[in-house]
Every structure is written in C-alpha cells, then in structure tokens.
Amino acid sequence: MTTVSRTSGTSVRAQARSALSAGGEGLARLAVLLLAAVPGAVLPVGAAIFSGVMASQLLQSYDVGLFLAFLLAAVVGSAVAAANVRRTANRTRGQLERWFGIRLPAVYEPRPELELDGRGHWWTGYTYHRSRTVAKYAQLVHWGLRDRTTRAELLWLLVNPVVVVALVGPVAALLGVGAAYTLAGPVPANGFDPLSSRMTSVLLSVVLGVVMIVVGMLVAPLAVRAYAEAARRVLDQDGRATHAQLTRRVAELTETRADAAGNQAAELRRIERDLHDGAQARLVAIGMTLGTIEHLMDTDQEAARELLAEARQSSARALQELRDLVRGIHPPVLAERGLGDAVRALALDSALPAEVCVSLPDRPPAPVEAAVYFSICELLANAAKHSGADQVWVDILYRAGFLRVTVTDDGVGVADPSRGTGLRGIEKRLGTFDGVLSIDSTLGGPTTITLELPCELSSPRTSTSFAKA
Amino acid sequence: MRVVLAEDLYLLREGLIRLLEAHGFTIAAAVETGPELLEALLTHRPDVAVVDVRLPPTLTDEGLQAALKARREIQGLPVLVLSQHVQQLYARELLADGTGGIGYLLKDRVFNAGQFIDAVRRVAAGGTAMDPDVIAKLMQTTSRRPGPLLRLSPREREVLELMAEGCSNSAIAARLSVSDGAVAKHIANIFTKLEIVPDEDANRRVLAVLAYLNGTAGRTG
Numbered sequence: 133m134t135t136v137s138r139t140s141g142t143s144v145r146a147q148a149r150s151a152l153s154a155g156g157e158g159l160a161r162l163a164v165l166l167l168a169a170v171p172g173a174v175l176p177v178g179a180a181i182f183s184g185v186m187a188s189q190l191l192q193s194y195d196v197g198l199f200l201a202f203l204l205a206a207v208v209g210s211a212v213a214a215a216n217v218r219r220t221a222n223r224t225r226g227q228l229e230r231w232f233g234i235r236l237p238a239v240y241e242p243r244p245e246l247e248l249d250g251r252g253h254w255w256t257g258y259t260y261h262r263s264r265t266v267a268k269y270a271q272l273v274h275w276g277l278r279d280r281t282t283r284a285e286l287l288w289l290l291v292n293p294v295v296v297v298a299l300v301g302p303v304a305a306l307l308g309v310g311a312a313y314t315l316a317g318p319v320p321a322n323g324f325d326p327l328s329s330r331m332t333s334v335l336l337s338v339v340l341g342v343v344m345i346v347v348g349m350l351v352a353p354l355a356v357r358a359y360a361e362a363a364r365r366v367l368d369q370d371g372r373a374t375h376a377q378l379t380r381r382v383a384e385l386t387e388t389r390a391d392a393a394g395n396q397a398a399e400l401r402r403i404e405r406d407l408h409d410g411a412q413a414r415l416v417a418i419g420m421t422l423g424t425i426e427h428l429m430d431t432d433q434e435a436a437r438e439l440l441a442e443a444r445q446s447s448a449r450a451l452q453e454l455r456d457l458v459r460g461i462h463p464p465v466l467a468e469r470g471l472g473d474a475v476r477a478l479a480l481d482s483a484l485p486a487e488v489c490v491s492l493p494d495r496p497p498a499p500v501e502a503a504v505y506f507s508i509c510e511l512l513a514n515a516a517k518h519s520g521a522d523q524v525w526v527d528i529l530y531r532a533g534f535l536r537v538t539v540t541d542d543g544v545g546v547a548d549p550s551r552g553t554g555l556r557g558i559e560k561r562l563g564t565f566d567g568v569l570s571i572d573s574t575l576g577g578p579t580t581i582t583l584e585l586p587c588e589l590s591s592p593r594t595s596t597s598f599a600k601a
Numbered sequence: 602m603r604v605v606l607a608e609d610l611y612l613l614r615e616g617l618i619r620l621l622e623a624h625g626f627t628i629a630a631a632v633e634t635g636p637e638l639l640e641a642l643l644t645h646r647p648d649v650a651v652v653d654v655r656l657p658p659t660l661t662d663e664g665l666q667a668a669l670k671a672r673r674e675i676q677g678l679p680v681l682v683l684s685q686h687v688q689q690l691y692a693r694e695l696l697a698d699g700t701g702g703i704g705y706l707l708k709d710r711v712f713n714a715g716q717f718i719d720a721v722r723r724v725a726a727g728g729t730a731m732d733p734d735v736i737a738k739l740m741q742t743t744s745r746r747p748g749p750l751l752r753l754s755p756r757e758r759e760v761l762e763l764m765a766e767g768c769s770n771s772a773i774a775a776r777l778s779v780s781d782g783a784v785a786k787h788i789a790n791i792f793t794k795l796e797i798v799p800d801e802d803a804n805r806r807v808l809a810v811l812a813y814l815n816g817t818a819g820r821t822g
Contacts, residue, residue, distance in 0.1 A: 444712050451709050455686055464686045468655060468662040477690040481738055483745060 155349030159307075161231065161356045162300050168227070172213075172220035173293035180209030213289060220292060221285035224363045232360055236368050241279045244532045246271065257532045288366045295362045299355040303348050310344030313337045388563040395560070399461075406457050414450035418443050466505050470495045474505050475526060483516040484541070486524040494589040496535055500565055504528075504537060504583065507558045507569075511539040511581055514554055519543025519579060530589060537583040545577035558583070602725055603629040605647040607638040607664055608683075609656050617651065617711065624718045635663025642671035642678065649725035653708075654684040654691070665691060677702045681724045684708065689742075692735045696811055701804045704730035704767075720767070728804045729767040731811070736765045739814045752794050760787040765810050 184205030191197030221238070228234040244257035246267055253260040254267035258274045261267035276282045316337060421443040428436040458464065466474040472490035479486035495501065508526060515524050521543030529536045559569045567585025604626045608614040618628050630641040635656045642650055650671075656663040668680045681704030682695060695703045704724040710732065711717050720730035740762060744750045753761065756777075763773045774784045792799045797813055800806045 448709050448712060459686070464655070464684075465688055465690065467660075473690060477688045480689040480693075480742065 151350060154353045155346075158352030158354075158356050159303070159349060161227075162303060162352055164227070165296050165356070165359060166300050168220075168223050169293045169296040172216045172289050175216065176209045176213035179212045180205040183208040217282070217285050217289050221288050221367060224288065224292065224367065228360050228363060231356070234360065234364060236364065238281055240281050241275070243271070243275050247531075255531075284367050288363070291362070291366055295359055299359055303352050303355055306344050306348030306351065310341045310348060313341030313344065315341070388560075388566075391560045392564040403457065403461065406453070410453040410457070411450045414446050414453070418446045418450070421446065462502060463505065466501060471501045471505060472528065474501075475508055475528065478505075478509060478512065479524075479526065482512050482524070484512070484521060484524045486512060486526060488526045488528075490528045492528060492530050492535075492589070496530075496587045496589055500535065500585065500587045503561050503565060503567070504535065504585070507561055507583055508537060508539065510554050510558055515539070515541040515543060515579075519545075519577070521577070533586055533588070535583075535585055535587050538580055539583075540578055540580045542578045545573045545575050545579050555581075602648045602722075603627050603645065604721075605629050605638070605641045605645055605650045606631040606652075607633070607635075607641075607650070607656060607667070608653045609633045610653075613653075613708070620711070620714060620717070621651070621721070624714075626721070634658060635667045638664060639667040639671055642667065643674060646675060646678070649679040649681060649721055651681050651683065651721065654682055662691070665694070669694065672698065672700075676700060677727065679724045679727065680704065681706065681721055681730065683711070687732045687735045687738075689735060689738055692731065692739075693815055696729075696808070696815065699808055699812070701729055701808055702727045705735060706730060706732045707734060719772075723767055723769075726804075729807050729811070731766050733762070733766055736762050736814075739765070743814050749795050753791060757787050757791050757794075760784060761791050761810065764788065764791075764807060765814060767807050 184201045187204045188197055188201035191200055225236045225238065228236060246264065247255040247257075249255055249260070253262060254264050256267050256271035256274065259267075259270060261270060276286075314337075421439050425436045425439045425443070428439065463474055463477075465477045469477075470492075472488075472492055475490070476488050479488045496504070512524060512526070515521050519541045521541035523542050525538075525540045527536075527538045527540075529538075555569065555571070562569060562583060562585055565585045565587065567583060570582045570584075571579070572582070573579035602625070604621055606614065606617055606621070606628060608617060608631075614631055614633075618631055621628060629645040629647050632638050632641050633656070635658070638650075638652065638656065641647075650668065652664045652668050654662050654665045656667075665682060668682060672678050672680060677700045679702035680695075682691070683706055684691075685708055687705065687707055692705050695705055702724055704720055706717070706720060710720070723730050740750075740758070750758075759777060760773055763776060768776065770781055770784050770788070774781045777784070789799065791797075795813060797809050800809060
C-alpha cells in the first residue's frame with residue numbers, strides 16, 4: 133500500500149515536473165517559431181513599404197510617381213518573398229524533423245535544361261527567348277509555378293505567419309495577462325487586514341494569474357503540435373496526394389486497361405480468323421493438290437505439271453496473305469528501322485504526298501512505337517479519305533520527356549472525334565500510355581492533329597533528319 | 602561465278618545453296634550474321650552476293666546495312682537483296698548511288714527458279730532486278746500524281762514496269778508475247794512521252810527509268 137502511494141506520489145510530482153518542462157520547451161519553441169516567421173513575412177512587407185515610401189518621396193513631383201512607387205513596392209516585395217520561399221519551407225521542415233522526427237521529403241520536378249535551337253533561340257521547355265538570362269528566369273518562374281512542391285512552399289510562405297500569429301497569440305495573451313494579475317495583486321498598500329476583502333481580492337488575483345500562466349504553459353506544447361500539423365498539411369504534398377486524385381487515377385487506369393485488354397483480344401481474334409481463312413486454308417489446299425499430283429504422276433504427267441504450277445501459285449498467295457497479316461501486327465520496317473523510317477516508308481506508300489520530319493534522339497519503347505505508328509497510319513488514311521487535301525505533313529519530335537507527333541493536312545478541315553470511330557480508336561490506343569490527342573481545325577482547313585505521350589528513349593543521342601516522300 | 606550468301610534460316614540457306622549450285626554457281630561463303638557478311642564480302646569480293654535483309658544478331662536490317670557498306674568500299678559490288686517484305690524506302694537506298702548491280706526481290710521469287718537465277722545473273726552482270734511489287738507501288742504513287750505517266754497507253758505501262766524491273770528487250774518481248782521490234786517501238790514511245798534521253802546501254806536505261814519514277818514520286822511529294 134505504502135509503496136503504491138509513494139510511487140503515485142512521486143509520479144504525480146514527476147508528471148507535474150515533466151508537464152512544466154514540456155511547457156517551457158513549448159514556450160521556447162513558440163518563440164523560435166515567432167522569430168523564424170519574421171524574415172518570411174516581415175522582410176518582404178517591410179522591403180515593399182520601404183521601397184514604396186522611398187520611391188514616392190523621390191518621385192513626389194511626378195503624376196505617375198505614386199503608381200511607380202506601388203509598382204516598385206510590389207516588385208521588391210515579391211522578389212524578397214521569392215528569395216525566402218525555399219528558406220522558410222526548409223526551416224519549417226528542419227524544425228519538424230528536430231522536434232517531432234517528422235520527415236517531410238522535398239522532391240522537386242527536374243528542371244529541364246535550356247536548349248539552344250538552330251536559330252539561336254533558347255528553349256526553356258515552355259517558351260523561346262533570345263536572351264539566355266531572360267530564358268533562365270522565365271524558366272525558373274514557369275517551373276516554380278508548375279512544380280507541386282514549390283507551389284506548396286509558396287503557400288506555406290503565406291500561411292506560416294498567419295498560423296504563427298494564431299497560435300502564439302493566445303498563449304502569449306494567457307502568459308501576459310496572467311503575469312499582470314500575479315504582479316498587480318501583491319502591490320504593497322497601506323494596512324489591510326489579512327482577512328479583509330482587499331486581501332481576498334489580492335489572493336484571488338494572484339491565484340488567477342498563476343492559473344493562467346500554468347494553463348499557458350500547458351497549452352504551449354499543444355500549440356507547437358498544431359503548428360506541426362498545419363505545416364505537414366501544407367508542405368507534405370505527396371502524403372496529401374489526395375484520395376480524390378488517387379481515386380481518379382485508379383478510374384483512369386481501370387478504363388485504359390480495359391481498353392487495352394479489349395483491343396488486344398480483338399486483335400488476336402482478327403489474327404486467328406485471318407490465319408484460319410487465309411494461310412491455313414491455302415496450306416490445306418496445297419497439301420491436297422500435292423496428294424493429287426502424287427496420284428497423277430504415273431498416269432497423267434501433263435495434268436500433274438499443271439497442278440504443280442497451281443500449288444506454287446497457292447503457296448505464293450499464302451505468303452502474300454501472311455505478309456499482309458504481319459504488316460497489321462507489327463510492320464517489319466518498324467522492327468528493323470524504328471519509328472522514323474517506318475513512317476517515311478508509310479509516307480512513300482501513302483495515297484497523298486506526305487512530307488515527314490523526324491527529330492528523335494533514339495528509339496522509344498516498342499509498345500509506344502507501335503501505338504504511335506498505327507495512329508499515324510490511321511491519320512494518314514483519314515486525311516487521304518476524307519479531307520480532300522493535296523499534301524500532308526508529319527512531324528515527329530521528342531522533347532522534355534514527351535513524344536509529340538503532329539499530322540497536318542491542307543484539306544477542308546473540321547475533324548471531330550465525336551464523329552468517327554477512327555479518332556476515338558487512336559485516343560484509346562494512346563490512352564494506354566497516358567497519351568492524348570488534340571485537334572485543331574476550322575471549316576475550310578487546315579487541320580492539325582497532335583498526339584502527345586510521355587515516354588523515355590533508350591539513350592540520349594541527338595540526330596535530326598528530314599525526308600521527302 | 603562465285604557467290605556470297607547471307608541467310609539466317611537454315612532451311613532457306615540450304616535450299617538457296619542447292620539451287621545456286623545446281624545452276625553452276627560456286628558458293629564462296631554462306632554466312633548467318635551481319636558482321637560475318639561484311640567480312641565475307643570484303644575478303645571474298647564475290648561476283649554476286651545474295652543477302653537477306655534481316656540478319657542476327659540484332660534481327661534488324663543488318664543484311665541491308667552490310668551490303669550498303671560493302672558497296673561503299675567496293676564500287677558496284679553486285680548485291681541481290683532478298684526480303685519477306687519489300688519497301689520503296691529500301692529500294693531507294695539501294696539505288697541511291699546509281700551504279701547498278703542491284704537486285705531487290707521478295708523471298709517468294711525464289712519459287713520460280715528460272716526467273717530467280719535469271720535475276721541473279723542479271724545483277725552479277727551489273728544490271729538491276731527490282732521486285733514487281735516495288736515497281737507496282739512506285740507506279741501507283743507516281744501515277745496518282747499528275748504527270749506525263751498518265752499519257753502512257755496500258756501496254757506502254759506494262760513495258761515500262763517490266764523495264765523498271767530490269768528486264769531486257771527480249772525478256773520483255775517473251776513475257777508479253779510480242780516481237781522484239783514491237784517492244785523497241787514501245788520503249789521509244791515511252792522515252793519520248795516521259796522526256797527521258799534514251800540510252801543504248803540497257804543497264805543505264807533501267808537506272809534512268811527508276812530514277813525518273815523515284816524522282817517524280819519524290820518531287821511532287
């Protein structure tokens with residue numbers, strides 16, 4: 133019994149001590165947070181106000197002075213803020229890791245290399261610029277606004293001061309008011325009775341003050357915890373890769389997988405039917421003819437010779453059919469030469485004069501090659517059949533992880549995927565690879581159809597070539 | 602006549618060896634892969650090479666590439682290329698240097714031993730042997746586009762096709778069952794209509810026709 137009571141006594145004391153030390157730690161951390169929030173919030177605002185005021189003072193005599201001052205304030209403010217975006221986020225990440233062991237991974241999308249094109253312009257992956265410096269900054273801004281992690285950091289720059297004020301404020305108020313009560317109570321005054329009402333009120337105010345300080349200290353760790361939670365919500369984009377997004381992606385994948393499986397089954401069925409009705413049947417016929425020849429050899433050599441010629445023709449036809457079938461499954465040129473030459477060969481055989489330009493550093497994965505090849509096949513056939521065009525241009529380009537194919541014709545225009553099954557078939561074919569199809573057409577032409585799909589090439593080696601067909 | 606043969610399928614290789622030896626050719630080397638082929642062509646310098654387009658180790662167009670490379674080393678080395686499929690693209694590449702001694706045939710053409718051996722001999726002699734399929738596609742592309750080809754009579758088109766395949770006057774006459782004189786007249790008409798300068802040399806004439814067809818197909822597109 134005694135042991136229990138003693139342990140419970142020590143544990144209460146220990147608990148109280150640890151609660152108080154946690155409170156102290158919490159208070160210290162809140163102070164750190166408050167200080168840390170200063171550069172991200174106060175500096176940009178301060179810089180903006182300072183530069184604005186300075187400019188307005190200098191330009192007082194001009195009408196546009198105020199406007200210019202505002203402009204300058206905005207520019208300086210956002211520049212200082214931009215400089216603090218990553219620092220603020222990283223500081224928060226460091227604090228979370230130190231205090232709670234929460235690791236928030238900062239994964240940025242790779243920034244594409246600046247590319248110099250043939251005309252001496254810098255390509256940022258999004259836009260062209262004459263000057264390299266401009267291109268660099270344009271790319272930085274564009275990339276920063278697109279990158280999910282950087283966007284989260286931007287948001288955090290805005291949210292951080294608000295959260296800090298919202299959490300530090302109440303705690304500071306509790307402590308401040310509590311301290312005021314505690315100290316204001318026992319102010320020495322002339323003679324009052326230990327039991328007078330004055331004494332009671334002093335005691336009450338001291339007790340209230342101490343309680344408020346204790347509550348403030350107990351709440352401080354909770355406030356830090358809440359801050360960590362808020363930071364995690366904002367900064368941890370991948371952890372937040374929200375349920376809705378994942379659900380949407382799963383639905384997408386389910387659909388494209390069903391399409392792919394369906395297509396494949398239909399393809400196999402078609403191949404089976406073609407073999408069954410074509411080459412297989414011909415081989416049976418050849419076998420029968422050979423049997424007859426065997427029988428006729430001794431009796432009617434003339435007839436046997438005729439049948440031999442027939443058998444040979446049959447085998448040639450069977451080969452022709454197999455060749456056509458193979459072309460539909462996987463065109464030999466595609467296997468031998470890759471996408472560029474396969475499309476050139478296609479253009480040579482096309483009913484319409486077609487100009488092909490290929491800029492592919494290397495070969496895309498085989499399934500992507502096949503999907504793109506058959507899509508282009510379909511588009512060329514469409515252009516020949518429906519557009520009334522005199523000329524088609526096919527452009528194959530690989531840049532920044534995307535394979536982009538444009539097929540342009542000078543025909544009558546208006547290609548609408550809701551009208552034909554052809555374009556929808558292409559969309560489905562590309563969907564398996566997260567590819568998209570877009571149509572740019574007006575009545576009277578021209579029509580440009582763009583296919584775009586993400587893919588990796590086998591090795592980086594750039595070669596550009598043009599060919600006419 | 603010494604032949605270098607490149608074919609990776611055992612049955613076909615043995616069949617071709619038997620066929621060629623039966624018609625008095627000597628097999629200098631029979632190889633299976635692209636690198637072997639290039640080496641054999643450069644060391645044996647055969648009178649003619651019979652080459653499959655697709656060869657190991659990559660099973661891409663190694664045979665074609667080896668043949669083209671060897672022809673850059675040895676000017677006008679006669680090469681007959683065989684394939685399961687014929688492409689205008691490959692035909693153009695083979696004809697690009699304009700020196701002749703080029704054959705490009707579907708593997709099925711081996712079935713007709715007489716015509717196949719005739720094609721091998723023609724290529725060995727510096728002539729051309731283009732597969733009827735290639736010529737048909739070439740004619741198709743060319744005649745879809747406006748041009749002098751539309752002015753040819755059906756018979757003249759037939760003669761032009763056979764000429765483009767690489768047939769001699771007498772071979773054309775035999776195939777169409779007409780006299781040599783009639784063929785000569787058709788050919789003169791064709792040259793006038795297409796505005797090609799006629800050439801006494803049969804091989805150069807064929808190359809001119811092919812260049813014309815290729816050029817027309819290329820120019821309008």
